[in-house]
Amino acid sequence: MGKKTAPSSSNGSNKEPSNNKSSSSSLISMIINLVTVVYTSGFVSFRIVEIASLTALFPMQVLTSFVACIFMMKVAKVPWSLLAILSMAALVWITDDYILEPIPSSQQHMVVVITGANSGVGFETAKALAQNENPVTVIMGCRSVTKCQAAAETIRATTTSSSRDTNVIPLQLDLSSFESVHRFVDSVKVATFGLPVDVLFNNAGYVPFEKVETPNEYGLDPSFTSMHLSHHLLAELLVKQNPRLRLVATSSGTHHTCAMNTLLPKQLHNVVGLTNAPGCIDRSYLATNIYSATNDDKYIVAKMANVLHVSEFPRRHPSSTSIAIDLGWVGTSIQPWMSGQITPTSLGWMRSARVGIYPMLQAILQPFPQENRNWSQQGGVTIDTLGNIREPFSYPWWRGDASPETMKVVSKELWTKSTEILQQQGGCTVCQ
Ligand SMILES: NC(=O)c1ccc[n+]([C@@H]2O[C@H](COP(=O)([O-])OP(=O)(O)OC[C@H]3O[C@@H](n4cnc5c(N)ncnc54)[C@H](OP(=O)(O)O)[C@@H]3O)[C@@H](O)[C@H]2O)c1
Known part of the structure:
Protein backbone atom coordinates (compact mmCIF):
# COMPACT_ATOMS: atom_id res chain seq x y z
CA MET A 1 0.00 0.00 0.00
CA GLY A 2 1.45 3.20 -1.02
CA LYS A 3 2.17 5.55 1.75
CA LYS A 4 0.95 9.07 1.46
CA THR A 5 3.89 11.31 1.69
CA ALA A 6 3.66 14.76 3.04
CA PRO A 7 4.91 17.37 0.61
CA SER A 8 8.49 18.03 1.28
CA SER A 9 9.24 21.25 3.02
CA SER A 10 11.53 22.20 0.16
CA ASN A 11 8.66 21.75 -2.39
CA GLY A 12 6.21 23.62 -0.19
CA SER A 13 8.55 26.47 0.51
CA ASN A 14 9.19 26.84 -3.24
CA LYS A 15 5.50 26.86 -4.24
CA GLU A 16 3.94 29.17 -1.65
CA PRO A 17 5.78 32.36 -2.53
CA SER A 18 5.01 31.89 -6.24
CA ASN A 19 1.32 31.29 -5.42
CA ASN A 20 1.33 34.36 -3.22
CA LYS A 21 3.08 36.32 -5.91
CA SER A 22 0.58 35.37 -8.61
CA SER A 23 -2.44 35.96 -6.34
CA SER A 24 -1.13 39.37 -5.26
CA SER A 25 -0.41 40.34 -8.88
CA SER A 26 -3.92 39.24 -9.91
CA LEU A 27 -5.28 41.29 -6.98
CA ILE A 28 -3.34 44.32 -8.21
CA SER A 29 -4.57 43.88 -11.77
CA MET A 30 -8.15 43.43 -10.45
CA ILE A 31 -7.83 46.72 -8.52
CA ILE A 32 -6.38 48.49 -11.59
CA ASN A 33 -9.22 47.18 -13.75
CA LEU A 34 -11.83 48.20 -11.19
CA VAL A 35 -10.41 51.71 -10.78
CA THR A 36 -10.19 52.09 -14.58
CA VAL A 37 -13.80 50.92 -15.04
CA VAL A 38 -15.09 53.36 -12.40
CA TYR A 39 -12.98 56.26 -13.72
CA THR A 40 -13.90 55.57 -17.35
CA SER A 41 -17.62 55.34 -16.51
CA GLY A 42 -17.48 58.75 -14.78
CA PHE A 43 -15.50 60.21 -17.66
CA VAL A 44 -17.91 58.93 -20.33
CA SER A 45 -20.98 60.10 -18.35
CA PHE A 46 -19.68 63.65 -18.02
CA ARG A 47 -18.15 63.88 -21.49
CA ILE A 48 -21.07 62.20 -23.26
CA VAL A 49 -22.11 65.37 -25.11
CA GLU A 50 -18.56 65.94 -26.35
CA ILE A 51 -18.25 62.27 -27.38
CA ALA A 52 -21.60 62.41 -29.20
CA SER A 53 -20.68 65.68 -30.98
CA LEU A 54 -17.29 64.32 -31.96
CA THR A 55 -18.85 61.12 -33.31
CA ALA A 56 -21.39 63.13 -35.32
CA LEU A 57 -18.63 65.39 -36.69
CA PHE A 58 -15.97 62.79 -37.49
CA PRO A 59 -17.71 59.37 -37.75
CA MET A 60 -14.96 57.73 -39.85
CA GLN A 61 -12.12 58.88 -37.61
CA VAL A 62 -13.97 57.75 -34.49
CA LEU A 63 -14.77 54.36 -36.05
CA THR A 64 -11.15 53.91 -37.18
CA SER A 65 -9.84 54.72 -33.69
CA PHE A 66 -12.32 52.23 -32.22
CA VAL A 67 -11.20 49.47 -34.60
CA ALA A 68 -7.54 50.31 -33.91
CA CYS A 69 -8.15 49.96 -30.16
CA ILE A 70 -9.78 46.55 -30.63
CA PHE A 71 -6.83 45.48 -32.79
CA MET A 72 -4.27 46.64 -30.22
CA MET A 73 -6.15 44.85 -27.45
CA LYS A 74 -6.72 41.54 -29.27
CA VAL A 75 -3.66 41.24 -31.48
CA ALA A 76 -0.96 43.39 -29.92
CA LYS A 77 -2.21 42.43 -26.42
CA VAL A 78 -1.99 46.01 -25.13
CA PRO A 79 -3.80 46.11 -21.74
CA TRP A 80 -7.27 47.60 -22.14
CA SER A 81 -6.77 49.82 -19.07
CA LEU A 82 -3.78 51.50 -20.75
CA LEU A 83 -5.82 52.00 -23.92
CA ALA A 84 -8.71 53.46 -21.91
CA ILE A 85 -6.37 55.97 -20.20
CA LEU A 86 -4.74 56.95 -23.52
CA SER A 87 -8.16 57.32 -25.21
CA MET A 88 -9.45 59.59 -22.42
CA ALA A 89 -6.31 61.75 -22.56
CA ALA A 90 -6.66 61.99 -26.35
CA LEU A 91 -10.33 62.93 -26.07
CA VAL A 92 -9.59 65.72 -23.58
CA TRP A 93 -6.88 67.09 -25.83
CA ILE A 94 -9.06 66.90 -28.97
CA THR A 95 -12.20 68.44 -27.45
CA ASP A 96 -10.60 70.98 -25.13
CA ASP A 97 -7.60 72.14 -27.15
CA TYR A 98 -7.33 70.88 -30.69
CA ILE A 99 -10.82 71.30 -32.12
CA LEU A 100 -11.64 74.73 -30.75
CA GLU A 101 -10.73 77.50 -33.15
CA PRO A 102 -8.98 80.56 -31.70
CA ILE A 103 -11.44 82.90 -30.04
CA PRO A 104 -12.46 85.58 -32.53
CA SER A 105 -11.63 89.13 -31.45
CA SER A 106 -14.26 91.84 -31.75
CA GLN A 107 -13.71 94.29 -34.58
CA GLN A 108 -15.05 97.33 -32.77
CA HIS A 109 -16.02 98.52 -29.33
N1 LIG B 1 -22.58 74.15 -15.58
C1 LIG B 1 -23.15 73.32 -16.42
O1 LIG B 1 -22.75 72.17 -16.59
C2 LIG B 1 -24.32 73.80 -17.24
C3 LIG B 1 -24.82 72.94 -18.22
C4 LIG B 1 -25.86 73.38 -19.00
C5 LIG B 1 -26.37 74.65 -18.83
N2 LIG B 1 -25.88 75.46 -17.86
C6 LIG B 1 -26.46 76.81 -17.73
O2 LIG B 1 -25.43 77.77 -17.59
C7 LIG B 1 -25.95 78.91 -16.94
C8 LIG B 1 -24.94 79.40 -15.94
O3 LIG B 1 -24.80 78.44 -14.91
P1 LIG B 1 -23.41 78.08 -14.24
O4 LIG B 1 -23.15 76.67 -14.55
O5 LIG B 1 -22.39 79.09 -14.55
O6 LIG B 1 -23.84 78.12 -12.71
P2 LIG B 1 -23.52 79.13 -11.53
O7 LIG B 1 -22.06 79.24 -11.33
O8 LIG B 1 -24.35 78.69 -10.40
O9 LIG B 1 -24.04 80.53 -12.09
C9 LIG B 1 -25.40 80.84 -12.13
C10 LIG B 1 -25.56 82.33 -12.06
O10 LIG B 1 -26.95 82.65 -12.20
C11 LIG B 1 -27.29 83.54 -11.17
N3 LIG B 1 -28.72 83.55 -10.85
C12 LIG B 1 -29.49 82.51 -10.46
N4 LIG B 1 -30.74 82.95 -10.22
C13 LIG B 1 -30.74 84.28 -10.45
C14 LIG B 1 -31.72 85.31 -10.34
N5 LIG B 1 -32.98 85.07 -9.93
N6 LIG B 1 -31.37 86.57 -10.66
C15 LIG B 1 -30.12 86.85 -11.06
N7 LIG B 1 -29.15 85.95 -11.16
C16 LIG B 1 -29.46 84.66 -10.84
C17 LIG B 1 -26.44 83.12 -9.99
O11 LIG B 1 -26.40 84.15 -9.02
P3 LIG B 1 -26.06 83.81 -7.46
O12 LIG B 1 -24.57 83.66 -7.40
O13 LIG B 1 -26.56 85.01 -6.74
O14 LIG B 1 -26.80 82.56 -7.12
C18 LIG B 1 -25.11 82.90 -10.70
O15 LIG B 1 -24.45 84.11 -10.91
C19 LIG B 1 -27.29 78.50 -16.35
O16 LIG B 1 -28.33 79.05 -17.12
C20 LIG B 1 -27.31 77.00 -16.49
O17 LIG B 1 -28.61 76.51 -16.68
C21 LIG B 1 -24.85 75.06 -17.06
Missing part, protein backbone atom coordinates in the same frame (compact mmCIF):
# COMPACT_ATOMS: atom_id res chain seq x y z
CA MET A 110 -18.89 96.38 -28.01
CA VAL A 111 -21.28 96.70 -25.12
CA VAL A 112 -22.07 93.26 -23.75
CA VAL A 113 -24.60 92.59 -20.98
CA ILE A 114 -24.20 89.28 -19.07
CA THR A 115 -26.76 88.00 -16.57
CA GLY A 116 -25.57 85.83 -13.69
CA ALA A 117 -22.07 87.23 -14.24
CA ASN A 118 -20.69 86.79 -10.73
CA SER A 119 -19.97 83.08 -11.04
CA GLY A 120 -19.50 80.09 -13.34
CA VAL A 121 -19.69 80.51 -17.09
CA GLY A 122 -21.08 84.07 -16.79
CA PHE A 123 -18.06 85.17 -14.78
CA GLU A 124 -15.54 83.36 -17.00
CA THR A 125 -17.14 84.86 -20.11
CA ALA A 126 -16.99 88.38 -18.61
CA LYS A 127 -13.33 87.80 -17.72
CA ALA A 128 -12.40 86.46 -21.16
CA LEU A 129 -14.13 89.40 -22.87
CA ALA A 130 -12.35 91.86 -20.60
CA GLN A 131 -9.03 90.25 -21.48
CA ASN A 132 -9.84 90.38 -25.20
CA GLU A 133 -7.60 92.58 -27.36
CA ASN A 134 -10.34 94.98 -28.47
CA PRO A 135 -12.09 97.50 -26.23
CA VAL A 136 -15.30 96.27 -24.70
CA THR A 137 -17.75 97.37 -22.04
CA VAL A 138 -18.98 94.40 -20.01
CA ILE A 139 -22.07 95.01 -17.92
CA MET A 140 -22.26 92.37 -15.21
CA GLY A 141 -25.83 91.77 -14.04
CA CYS A 142 -25.98 89.94 -10.71
CA ARG A 143 -28.56 89.29 -8.04
CA SER A 144 -26.11 90.24 -5.24
CA VAL A 145 -24.39 93.63 -5.50
CA THR A 146 -21.61 92.53 -3.14
CA LYS A 147 -20.83 89.39 -5.16
CA CYS A 148 -21.00 91.44 -8.37
CA GLN A 149 -18.54 94.07 -7.17
CA ALA A 150 -16.14 91.42 -5.89
CA ALA A 151 -16.31 89.57 -9.23
CA ALA A 152 -15.73 92.81 -11.19
CA GLU A 153 -12.73 93.63 -8.97
CA THR A 154 -11.25 90.17 -9.64
CA ILE A 155 -11.64 90.68 -13.38
CA ARG A 156 -10.14 94.18 -13.32
CA ALA A 157 -7.13 92.79 -11.44
CA THR A 158 -6.52 90.27 -14.24
CA THR A 159 -6.83 92.58 -17.25
CA THR A 160 -3.53 93.48 -18.87
CA SER A 161 -2.31 96.84 -20.12
CA SER A 162 -3.34 95.94 -23.68
CA SER A 163 -6.95 95.55 -22.51
CA ARG A 164 -6.94 98.84 -20.57
CA ASP A 165 -9.85 100.26 -22.57
CA THR A 166 -12.03 97.60 -21.10
CA ASN A 167 -14.76 98.74 -18.81
CA VAL A 168 -16.32 96.26 -16.39
CA ILE A 169 -19.47 97.52 -14.72
CA PRO A 170 -21.29 95.56 -11.99
CA LEU A 171 -25.04 96.26 -11.73
CA GLN A 172 -27.83 94.72 -9.67
CA LEU A 173 -30.28 92.43 -11.46
CA ASP A 174 -32.63 90.03 -9.74
CA LEU A 175 -34.41 88.03 -12.40
CA SER A 176 -37.11 86.85 -10.01
CA SER A 177 -38.52 90.41 -10.18
CA PHE A 178 -39.77 92.17 -13.33
CA GLU A 179 -39.30 95.51 -11.54
CA SER A 180 -35.62 94.69 -11.05
CA VAL A 181 -35.27 94.03 -14.80
CA HIS A 182 -36.70 97.50 -15.60
CA ARG A 183 -34.38 99.14 -13.03
CA PHE A 184 -31.42 97.25 -14.48
CA VAL A 185 -32.14 98.48 -18.03
CA ASP A 186 -32.33 102.07 -16.71
CA SER A 187 -28.97 101.64 -14.93
CA VAL A 188 -27.39 100.18 -18.08
CA LYS A 189 -28.42 103.29 -20.03
CA VAL A 190 -26.79 105.53 -17.42
CA ALA A 191 -23.65 103.37 -17.13
CA THR A 192 -23.04 103.28 -20.91
CA PHE A 193 -23.92 106.97 -21.38
CA GLY A 194 -26.72 105.94 -23.71
CA LEU A 195 -24.58 103.65 -25.89
CA PRO A 196 -26.78 100.81 -27.17
CA VAL A 197 -26.16 97.26 -25.99
CA ASP A 198 -24.69 95.12 -28.80
CA VAL A 199 -24.98 91.71 -27.16
CA LEU A 200 -27.29 90.44 -24.45
CA PHE A 201 -26.05 87.21 -22.90
CA ASN A 202 -29.00 85.66 -21.06
CA ASN A 203 -27.03 83.28 -18.88
CA ALA A 204 -28.29 83.26 -15.29
CA GLY A 205 -29.94 80.06 -14.14
CA TYR A 206 -30.25 77.61 -11.31
CA VAL A 207 -31.27 74.00 -10.84
CA PRO A 208 -34.49 73.85 -8.88
CA PHE A 209 -34.26 70.11 -8.17
CA GLU A 210 -35.15 69.17 -4.61
CA LYS A 211 -36.32 72.74 -3.94
CA VAL A 212 -39.92 73.50 -3.11
CA GLU A 213 -40.80 76.83 -4.67
CA THR A 214 -44.44 77.84 -4.51
CA PRO A 215 -45.81 80.24 -7.16
CA ASN A 216 -44.29 83.71 -6.77
CA GLU A 217 -45.84 87.17 -6.30
CA TYR A 218 -47.03 87.04 -9.94
CA GLY A 219 -48.68 83.66 -9.37
CA LEU A 220 -46.07 82.08 -11.67
CA ASP A 221 -43.57 79.24 -11.39
CA PRO A 222 -40.44 80.97 -9.98
CA SER A 223 -37.93 79.04 -12.09
CA PHE A 224 -39.80 79.80 -15.33
CA THR A 225 -40.03 83.47 -14.27
CA SER A 226 -36.30 83.86 -13.56
CA MET A 227 -34.89 81.70 -16.31
CA HIS A 228 -37.29 82.54 -19.15
CA LEU A 229 -39.80 85.37 -18.60
CA SER A 230 -37.39 87.93 -17.12
CA HIS A 231 -34.84 87.14 -19.82
CA HIS A 232 -37.57 87.64 -22.45
CA LEU A 233 -38.47 90.99 -20.86
CA LEU A 234 -34.82 92.08 -20.75
CA ALA A 235 -34.35 91.22 -24.43
CA GLU A 236 -37.47 93.18 -25.42
CA LEU A 237 -36.36 96.28 -23.51
CA LEU A 238 -32.85 96.17 -25.03
CA VAL A 239 -33.84 95.36 -28.62
CA LYS A 240 -36.11 98.39 -28.53
CA GLN A 241 -32.95 100.49 -28.06
CA ASN A 242 -30.88 98.55 -30.59
CA PRO A 243 -32.79 96.59 -33.29
CA ARG A 244 -29.50 94.91 -34.29
CA LEU A 245 -29.14 93.35 -30.85
CA ARG A 246 -27.47 89.93 -30.68
CA LEU A 247 -29.22 87.63 -28.20
CA VAL A 248 -27.18 84.77 -26.76
CA ALA A 249 -28.69 82.34 -24.24
CA THR A 250 -27.20 79.54 -22.17
CA SER A 251 -29.50 76.64 -22.73
CA SER A 252 -28.51 73.09 -21.94
CA GLY A 253 -28.18 69.70 -23.57
CA THR A 254 -30.96 68.65 -21.18
CA HIS A 255 -33.51 70.28 -23.52
CA HIS A 256 -33.00 67.32 -25.86
CA THR A 257 -34.71 65.09 -23.31
CA CYS A 258 -37.90 66.94 -24.31
CA ALA A 259 -37.73 64.98 -27.58
CA MET A 260 -37.67 61.73 -25.62
CA ASN A 261 -41.22 62.18 -24.43
CA THR A 262 -42.34 61.54 -27.98
CA LEU A 263 -40.16 58.45 -28.30
CA LEU A 264 -40.93 56.76 -24.98
CA PRO A 265 -44.28 55.23 -24.04
CA LYS A 266 -46.34 57.48 -21.71
CA GLN A 267 -46.01 54.99 -18.81
CA LEU A 268 -42.26 55.62 -18.73
CA HIS A 269 -42.52 59.43 -18.60
CA ASN A 270 -42.90 59.56 -14.84
CA VAL A 271 -40.05 57.11 -14.39
CA VAL A 272 -37.64 59.34 -16.35
CA GLY A 273 -39.16 62.51 -14.90
CA LEU A 274 -40.40 63.96 -18.19
CA THR A 275 -43.21 66.40 -18.75
CA ASN A 276 -45.73 64.72 -21.00
CA ALA A 277 -46.22 67.50 -23.49
CA PRO A 278 -44.44 67.09 -26.84
CA GLY A 279 -41.22 69.07 -26.54
CA CYS A 280 -42.04 69.64 -22.83
CA ILE A 281 -44.14 72.74 -23.57
CA ASP A 282 -47.61 72.64 -25.12
CA ARG A 283 -50.86 74.59 -24.83
CA SER A 284 -51.92 72.88 -21.63
CA TYR A 285 -48.47 73.52 -20.16
CA LEU A 286 -48.73 77.20 -21.03
CA ALA A 287 -52.29 77.35 -19.70
CA THR A 288 -51.69 75.68 -16.35
CA ASN A 289 -48.18 74.48 -15.47
CA ILE A 290 -46.49 77.86 -15.60
CA TYR A 291 -48.78 78.90 -12.76
CA SER A 292 -47.78 75.90 -10.64
CA ALA A 293 -44.99 75.35 -8.11
CA THR A 294 -41.49 74.50 -9.26
CA ASN A 295 -40.78 70.79 -9.53
CA ASP A 296 -38.02 68.58 -10.85
CA ASP A 297 -39.00 68.97 -14.52
CA LYS A 298 -38.88 72.73 -14.49
CA TYR A 299 -35.17 73.18 -15.14
CA ILE A 300 -35.48 71.26 -18.39
CA VAL A 301 -38.62 73.19 -19.33
CA ALA A 302 -36.87 76.54 -18.67
CA LYS A 303 -33.86 75.48 -20.75
CA MET A 304 -36.26 74.39 -23.49
CA ALA A 305 -37.92 77.82 -23.29
CA ASN A 306 -34.47 79.45 -23.76
CA VAL A 307 -34.02 77.58 -27.07
CA LEU A 308 -37.56 78.39 -28.22
CA HIS A 309 -37.04 82.07 -27.34
CA VAL A 310 -33.78 82.23 -29.30
CA SER A 311 -35.38 80.41 -32.21
CA GLU A 312 -38.26 82.92 -32.40
CA PHE A 313 -36.39 86.16 -31.57
CA PRO A 314 -35.14 87.17 -35.07
CA ARG A 315 -38.53 86.28 -36.58
CA ARG A 316 -39.98 89.01 -34.32
CA HIS A 317 -37.00 91.37 -34.62
CA PRO A 318 -35.74 91.02 -38.21
CA SER A 319 -32.50 92.98 -37.75
CA SER A 320 -31.41 90.92 -34.76
CA THR A 321 -29.44 87.68 -34.50
CA SER A 322 -29.75 85.02 -31.81
CA ILE A 323 -27.86 81.96 -30.64
CA ALA A 324 -28.63 79.36 -27.96
CA ILE A 325 -25.72 77.48 -26.41
CA ASP A 326 -26.24 73.77 -26.12
CA LEU A 327 -23.80 73.47 -23.22
CA GLY A 328 -22.43 70.14 -22.07
CA TRP A 329 -21.20 69.60 -18.52
CA VAL A 330 -19.08 72.49 -17.30
CA GLY A 331 -17.59 72.66 -13.80
CA THR A 332 -19.31 75.52 -11.94
CA SER A 333 -21.21 75.94 -8.68
CA ILE A 334 -24.61 75.28 -10.26
CA GLN A 335 -24.94 72.06 -8.26
CA PRO A 336 -23.35 71.48 -4.84
CA TRP A 337 -21.44 68.41 -6.01
CA MET A 338 -19.86 70.43 -8.82
CA SER A 339 -17.97 72.76 -6.43
CA GLY A 340 -15.49 72.03 -3.61
CA GLN A 341 -12.21 70.15 -3.46
CA ILE A 342 -12.90 66.84 -5.22
CA THR A 343 -15.24 67.53 -8.12
CA PRO A 344 -15.83 66.03 -11.56
CA THR A 345 -13.71 68.91 -12.89
CA SER A 346 -10.78 68.27 -10.57
CA LEU A 347 -10.97 64.58 -11.54
CA GLY A 348 -10.68 65.58 -15.21
CA TRP A 349 -14.17 64.28 -16.02
CA MET A 350 -15.77 67.62 -16.71
CA ARG A 351 -14.64 70.70 -18.61
CA SER A 352 -13.57 73.65 -16.51
CA ALA A 353 -15.59 76.85 -17.00
CA ARG A 354 -12.48 78.44 -18.58
CA VAL A 355 -12.65 75.93 -21.45
CA GLY A 356 -16.45 75.48 -21.42
CA ILE A 357 -17.12 79.13 -22.30
CA TYR A 358 -15.70 78.74 -25.81
CA PRO A 359 -19.15 78.46 -27.50
CA MET A 360 -20.28 81.57 -25.58
CA LEU A 361 -17.31 83.60 -26.82
CA GLN A 362 -17.92 82.34 -30.32
CA ALA A 363 -21.61 83.32 -30.11
CA ILE A 364 -20.80 86.78 -28.74
CA LEU A 365 -17.85 87.67 -30.95
CA GLN A 366 -18.39 85.88 -34.27
CA PRO A 367 -19.88 88.25 -36.89
CA PHE A 368 -22.69 85.99 -38.33
CA PRO A 369 -23.46 88.56 -41.08
CA GLN A 370 -27.12 89.14 -41.92
CA GLU A 371 -26.46 88.42 -45.61
CA ASN A 372 -25.33 84.85 -44.83
CA ARG A 373 -28.63 83.80 -43.32
CA ASN A 374 -32.24 84.85 -43.57
CA TRP A 375 -32.57 85.32 -39.80
CA SER A 376 -36.01 86.91 -39.98
CA GLN A 377 -37.43 83.76 -41.59
CA GLN A 378 -35.18 80.99 -40.36
CA GLY A 379 -34.91 82.27 -36.81
CA GLY A 380 -32.05 81.76 -34.36
CA VAL A 381 -29.43 78.99 -34.29
CA THR A 382 -27.77 76.84 -31.67
CA ILE A 383 -24.07 76.23 -31.03
CA ASP A 384 -23.05 72.93 -29.51
CA THR A 385 -20.38 72.34 -26.95
CA LEU A 386 -17.69 71.89 -29.63
CA GLY A 387 -18.64 75.12 -31.38
CA ASN A 388 -20.71 73.68 -34.25
CA ILE A 389 -23.56 75.82 -35.48
CA ARG A 390 -26.84 73.95 -35.96
CA GLU A 391 -30.50 74.65 -36.58
CA PRO A 392 -32.53 74.22 -33.38
CA PHE A 393 -34.25 70.81 -33.19
CA SER A 394 -32.25 69.49 -36.15
CA TYR A 395 -31.01 66.28 -34.50
CA PRO A 396 -32.81 63.14 -35.74
CA TRP A 397 -34.67 62.59 -32.45
CA TRP A 398 -36.70 65.78 -32.99
CA ARG A 399 -39.51 64.16 -34.94
CA GLY A 400 -43.17 63.15 -34.69
CA ASP A 401 -44.94 65.33 -32.12
CA ALA A 402 -41.68 67.22 -31.53
CA SER A 403 -40.66 67.77 -35.16
CA PRO A 404 -38.88 71.04 -36.12
CA GLU A 405 -42.15 72.30 -37.68
CA THR A 406 -44.10 71.57 -34.48
CA MET A 407 -41.42 73.23 -32.37
CA LYS A 408 -41.70 76.33 -34.57
CA VAL A 409 -45.40 76.48 -33.65
CA VAL A 410 -44.54 75.91 -29.97
CA SER A 411 -42.02 78.77 -30.07
CA LYS A 412 -44.71 81.11 -31.44
CA GLU A 413 -47.18 80.02 -28.75
CA LEU A 414 -44.59 80.47 -26.02
CA TRP A 415 -43.83 83.95 -27.39
CA THR A 416 -47.53 84.89 -27.38
CA LYS A 417 -48.03 83.64 -23.81
CA SER A 418 -44.85 85.33 -22.52
CA THR A 419 -45.88 88.62 -24.16
CA GLU A 420 -49.34 88.42 -22.60
CA ILE A 421 -47.87 87.85 -19.11
CA LEU A 422 -45.22 90.54 -19.49
CA GLN A 423 -47.74 93.09 -20.75
CA GLN A 424 -50.10 92.36 -17.87
CA GLN A 425 -47.66 91.78 -15.02
CA GLY A 426 -44.21 92.79 -16.21
CA GLY A 427 -45.00 96.42 -17.04
CA CYS A 428 -43.81 95.80 -20.59
CA THR A 429 -45.23 98.37 -23.00
CA VAL A 430 -42.83 97.40 -25.82
CA CYS A 431 -43.63 93.67 -25.72
CA GLN A 432 -45.59 92.47 -28.70
